[in-house]
Amino acid sequence: MSELDRAESADGVISMWVADPAFPTDRRIVDAFNFAVDSGCTHYFPAKGFDELVLPKAIAAFYGEDRGLELDPADEVCITHGAQEALSLSIQAAMKPGDEMIVPQPTYNALIEKLEIFGVRPVLVPLLESEGWRLDTDAVRAAISERTRMVYVCNPNNPTGTVLGRKDVDALSGILREEERLSLLLDECYSRILFDGAGFAPFPSDDEELRGRTFLVNSFSKAYAMTGWRLGYVVTDKARADAIKRLSFELNGGVSYPIQYAGARALNDCASFVSSMVEELDRRRRAMIRGLSELEDVRFEPPSAGFEVFPDFSAYSRDSVALCARLLRDARVRTMPGVKYGPSGEGHLRLVFCAEGGERIEEGLTRIRGCLSRR
Numbered sequence: 001m002s003e004l005d006r007a008e009s010a011d012g013v014i015s016m017w018v019a020d021p022a023f024p025t026d027r028r029i030v031d032a033f034n035f036a037v038d039s040g041c042t043h044y045f046p047a048k049g050f051d052e053l054v055l056p057k058a059i060a061a062f063y064g065e066d067r068g069l070e071l072d073p074a075d076e077v078c079i080t081h082g083a084q085e086a087l088s089l090s091i092q093a094a095m096k097p098g099d100e101m102i103v104p105q106p107t108y109n110a111l112i113e114k115l116e117i118f119g120v121r122p123v124l125v126p127l128l129e130s131e132g133w134r135l136d137t138d139a140v141r142a143a144i145s146e147r148t149r150m151v152y153v154c155n156p157n158n159p160t161g162t163v164l165g166r167k168d169v170d171a172l173s174g175i176l177r178e179e180e181r182l183s184l185l186l187d188e189c190y191s192r193i194l195f196d197g198a199g200f201a202p203f204p205s206d207d208e209e210l211r212g213r214t215f216l217v218n219s220f221s222k223a224y225a226m227t228g229w230r231l232g233y234v235v236t237d238k239a240r241a242d243a244i245k246r247l248s249f250e251l252n253g254g255v256s257y258p259i260q261y262a263g264a265r266a267l268n269d270c271a272s273f274v275s276s277m278v279e280e281l282d283r284r285r286r287a288m289i290r291g292l293s294e295l296e297d298v299r300f301e302p303p304s305a306g307f308e309v310f311p312d313f314s315a316y317s318r319d320s321v322a323l324c325a326r327l328l329r330d331a332r333v334r335t336m337p338g339v340k341y342g343p344s345g346e347g348h349l350r351l352v353f354c355a356e357g358g359e360r361i362e363e364g365l366t367r368i369r370g371c372l373s374r375r
């Protein structure tokens, strides 16, 4: 057990580190899973009377309604073990060792770690912190080389909690139209957790060619509080989807049917669960913003999506790993070091507001304030 784990397992540690919404999965989703298992969906599927494409159809219907996309559920939707696998398979389907991927950062840390495993070189482009962590589209253009094959975009972004505005989406789409050999790895895991005035702009759905080159990744983990179910998906064109399905089949034989059946129930019937969770998250977000505003010399962009905030604590320490360890030891609050999300994250901490209720968030920030004032 590491020193961090020992400290966390002690009583009273306030958790602001793991992006796992502490809400039970909706009962209707659990019931759907149990129904599929009780009905004999415990073998290679499809089981008699069950629709093999139940989840791809629910995903296609969702995007039809939400964005006016016309997706072919059989050909353009791939079901995966969480967004983690969706990202991995998209990278494997589109890239080979030595290729480059442009990665605006700070961003989702596991993506950067995956690239190392696959031998893909990340070309890191800083987001513009002084402009609310905006995407620097000029820097993206300047980073394109002969070896670039993909651009990763996390929208809404983890860890900053910010969304791409229409202007940036259009500018990036323009670059991708000019650079036809590039594909877009679009991670929208937080796209349903939006707070008032978020201004989330999806990529244009009317450009078939660009849509075909996009790997649109999403997950049930965040919006439906289903992190442990390990369910996600990729939407892309038929050729790319075929490559992903082949990898998925050969690597692990696909996602179990009862879990897919439960995911379909989530998409078809549980919009009210998502909106009530987002309402509660918004209360916690406000508690977080209020508490952070009272911390002297800490600057932050109020998050408009997701459940993370990424304040700059560099007035206290440039070493986010050391600061994190100190807050755990002395304030008993567990946070994530900003440097984990890319070099532009150094000096910051990622704090989540999905793991604890509003009062614990206030208490956590009071403890952090007490600890920092003893510098």
Ligand SMILES: Cc1ncc(COP(=O)(O)O)c(C=O)c1O
Pocket: 019, 081, 082, 083, 084, 085, 108, 154, 158, 187, 189, 190, 218, 219, 220, 221, 227, 230, 231, 232
């Ligand atoms: C931006 C982003 N993408 C992907 C994932 C992975 O999600 P999943 O639990 O579906 O694998 C996460 C989880 O933290 C995330 O924050």
